[in-house]
Amino acid sequence: MTTQDAGMTQSSVRSANLALVLGRIVANSGSISRADIAHQLGMTRSTVSRLVDDLVIGQLVEEGETVAGARGRPAVPLGLRGGTVISLGLEVNVERLVATVVDLRGEVRSVAQRDVDVVAMTPAEAMTALAALAEEALREEAGEDVRVSGAVLALPGLLDRDGRRVLRAPNLGWEGAEPPALWDFTFNGGRIDLHAANDIDCSALTVIREDPGGSFLYVTGEVGIGSAVALDGRLMTGRHGWAGELGHVCVDPDGALCGCGANGCLETVAGARFLLAAAGQPTMDALVEAAASGDPRTLAAIEHAARSLGIALGAALNLLDVSTVRLGGHLGVLEPWLSGPLGDELGVRVMWARHSGIEVETVSEAPLRSAKGAGLAAQSGVLTDPAGWIAPLVER
Known part of the structure; x- marks a missing residue:
């Protein structure tokens, strides 16, 4: 091996180790120390300390206030540095x-x-x-x-x-x-330079940041229905980057024509425009108010959307073996009325539902995510x- 080859190898190892250390800090910002990282990655403390020092000098990481531990040296928590x-x-x-x-x-x-x-x-x-x-x-x-x-x-x-x-x-x-x-x-x-990406995939990254390592199906509703899948903290995008199109799963072959050109997509029942039309309400705020007051037409439209959502989600959960569903956008807002019929539908359609519970949670602030x-x-x-x-x- 030449000196140049050895230098390149050493450089690439250091680069990979810096990424590993930074990844641990991203997942545990403010609550992880050098000793924690060394233990988790199987590195020596001196190696981790040198890498962390470089990340601090490089203005990507900052040290918090020393925290006294039960034994040994006090721990210095590490966190991501903001604003640089x-x-x-x-x-x-x-x-x-x-x-x-x-x-x-x-x-x-x-x-x-x-x-x-x-x-x-x-x-x-x-x-x-x-x-x-x-x-x-x-x-x-x-x-x-x-x-x-x-x-x-x-x-x-x-x-x-x-x-x-x-x-x-x-x-x-x-x-x-x-x-x-x-x-x-x-x-x-x-x-x-600019790179473009699917909006729901981007939105799901914020949920992953809040739940590092989590596995879930994220479904959000605005004009249409968007979704994304996270497995063990990683976004599942598929071979071409097109995975997660739950909104265009067919829930009724004889249903309304969707903007994608197919009939009966989930979006034609649970998307905002279709849902408002079915409920006879002008805005989502009005729909929520009508649901809260017990308007029969509105409640019927929401129940139909919930059962259609259950059909699509049931197929996805059976395929993916994921037990957590996170609802955002207007689906999150309507969760109090969706949850009953949605839960009933999932209980019937998901093969393993009686053996392992399905968690349906809401996600806030979907419009900015x-x-x-x-x-x-x-x-x-x-x-x-x-x-x-x-x-x-x-x-x-």
């Missing part, structure tokens, strides 16, 4: 454009939003407006020491594997558009290759 490395989490949806600034802690530092009929805009017009919102959101983060890890755009549709071209977007109507090609944005003199999750997705390069991000500061 940030990302742009963007969203284009049917009725809004959103730009958020997210730091490594997963905290949203600023938000700029414009409620608008995006369907009436061309992709170029929408991307120009989104760039203006991004500039607004970043305005307070323009310090010289702030680094931007990237920008991810959350879209309601299927995209190609490279995150450049929209393949299907029934509600938005952007088929064939290439949002990254319509994006021209700089910050602190540097160009920020897609943009925030896009910001988390834009940090993937930092988390998988922290060596490249800390090198300029460590080598000073």
Whole structure:
């Protein structure tokens, strides 16, 4: 082996170890010490200490106040450092454009939003407006020491594997558009490239951050029905990145025509527009009020949506062997009325329901989760290759 080969091997090992250590801190920010990491990863304390020191110098990690332990040296908790490395989490949806600034802690530092009929805009017009919102959101983060890890755009549709071209977007109507090609944005003199991703996949990343290592089926309702699957803390995207389209599972072959071109998709029963029409209510707030007051038509529409959701979820749970369902958007809001008929349907349809309980939980703040999750997705390069991000500061 040559000296150059040995140097490359040593460098790659260090890079991989930095990523492992940072990953532990991401999953346990504020509650993990050097000794904990060494124990969990099977590394020596001296090795972990050197790696942590580099992450601290590189401004990705910070030390908390010393905590006295029962035995041995007091522990110094390690956490992600906020505000030094940030990302742009963007969203284009049917009725809004959103730009958020997210730091490594997963905290949203600023938000700029414009409620608008995006369907009436061309992709170029929408991307120009989104760039203006991004500039607004970043305005307070323009310090010289702030680094931007990237920008991810959350879209309601299927995209190609490279995150450049929209393949299907029934509600938005952007088929064939290439949002990254319509994006021209700089910050602190540097160009920020854009990657696009499915909005529900992005939203699910925020739930994974709250439950590291968890397995669940996440289903959220806005205009349509979106879903994503997490297995052991990892998003299951499928071979092409298209997994999780529960909204287009057929629940009634003779049902209404869906925007995707098929009949009887779950979205045609539980999606917001169809649900409001069935209940005879103008807005979701009005629907909730009518349900609370016991309006028969509204309750019938919700029950039909719940049973249809149970049919689709039952098939998914049987296939995936996941026992936790998390509901967001209007499905989360309507959970008090959905839970009864949904639980009955799942109890009948899920083969193992009588042997292992199915947990149905709600997820809050769904409207902002897609943009925030896009910001988390834009940090993937930092988390998988922290060596490249800390090198300029460590080598000073």
